[in-house]
Amino acid sequence: xxxxxxxxxxxxxxxxxxxxxxxxxxxxxxxxxxxxxxxxxxxxxxxxxxxxxxxxxxxxxxxxxxxxxxxxxxxxxxxxxxxxxxxxxxxxxxxxxxxxxxxxxxxx
Amino acid sequence: xxxxxxxxxxxxxxxxxxxxxxxxxxxxxxxxxxxxxxxxxxxxxxxxxxxxxxxxxxxxxxxxxxxxxxxxxxxxxxxxxxxxxxxxxxxxxxxxxxxxxxxxxxxxxxxxxxxxxxxxxx
Numbered sequence: 001x002x003x004x005x006x007x008x009x010x011x012x013x014x015x016x017x018x019x020x021x022x023x024x025x026x027x028x029x030x031x032x033x034x035x036x037x038x039x040x041x042x043x044x045x046x047x048x049x050x051x052x053x054x055x056x057x058x059x060x061x062x063x064x065x066x067x068x069x070x071x072x073x074x075x076x077x078x079x080x081x082x083x084x085x086x087x088x089x090x091x092x093x094x095x096x097x098x099x100x101x102x103x104x105x106x107x108x
Numbered sequence: 109x110x111x112x113x114x115x116x117x118x119x120x121x122x123x124x125x126x127x128x129x130x131x132x133x134x135x136x137x138x139x140x141x142x143x144x145x146x147x148x149x150x151x152x153x154x155x156x157x158x159x160x161x162x163x164x165x166x167x168x169x170x171x172x173x174x175x176x177x178x179x180x181x182x183x184x185x186x187x188x189x190x191x192x193x194x195x196x197x198x199x200x201x202x203x204x205x206x207x208x209x210x211x212x213x214x215x216x217x218x219x220x221x222x223x224x225x226x227x228x229x230x
Binding site: 001032033035037043044045046047050051054056088090092095096098099100101102103 | 154169171204206216217218221222
């Protein structure tokens with residue numbers, strides 16, 4: 001099983017600051033099948049980034065993704081109050097090999 | 109706009125079978141390129157993929173749950189369902205249904221239900 005390790009577990013920042021979130025895979029994963037989701041408490045996850053770097057429809061351009069192989073990054077250039085949430089990375093490597101990272105909480 | 113909605117009992121007794129249904133609107137479970145999925149989230153924890161079903165009826169499950177889980181689809185009702193047998197308190201979680209888009213080069217969960225909390229308790 002491919003394990004996705006997200007760091008840090010919690011990121012304490014202020015509005016306007018830059019947030020950098022990391023996702024490390026235990027084995028190389030296809031960038032095409034690496035996605036990031038945002039989950040606000042009490043809500044379902046929402047797709048932010050697909051293919052490691054593509055922004056989903058309606059996602060502000062302050063969100064960006066990068067990386068390849070085993071190391072991926074989600075960057076929020078200038079935090080807005082609505083960005084304080086939990087972020088998950090997710091990979092697909094085969095029909096029965098789909099995993100999520102443990103999440104990074106971005107808090108004020 | 110595709111919408112998904114979970115339904116089913118919010119309380120299940122230990123050793124019984126958990127059954128949930130996801131009703132899809134604005135899209136068809138019969139359309140190729142999408143895996144109709146179940147994901148759960150234990151209280152205060154991360155996301156765990158349970159499994160999914162393709163429009164053909166082909167199913168794929170998380171190996172850790174495979175012995176207890178079954179996913180089916182009812183194309184006439186545009187619904188898909190999950191059954192998880194022999195539940196314990198460890199199966200208490202919010203259960204989400206979601207669409208996994210594999211129709212193109214990139215794969216991702218693009219639509220999610222709002223989630224339903226299932227508590228396993230006597």
